[in-house]
Amino acid sequence: MSKREDIIEPEMAGRARRGLVYSEILGWIDLGHAQGRDIINLLEEMRRGEISTDPYYVLFMHNQ
Structure with a gap:
């Protein structure tokens, strides 16, 4: 289960291997699975x- 501290800023998503990022089109994206x-x-x-x-x-x- 994800926690609030797993949320990262969208501009960091391209470099991160894990974390949660919000997209207005796709909703919440778990970078560990994406x-x-x-x-x-x-x-x-x-x-x-x-x-x-x-x-x-x-x-x-x-x-x-």
Whole structure:
């Protein structure tokens, strides 16, 4: 759960790896989850699963 001290100024969002920033268009953005690395990892796991010869594969979402 986020706390008030997690809120950062919008101009710091481009350099921050974590924190909360408010956007009038998107609302509150959790920068820790908005990095985009999670989808890259998920797509890579899917690619490896699709090229394997196993009858199925399991996807895991890893924390950063």
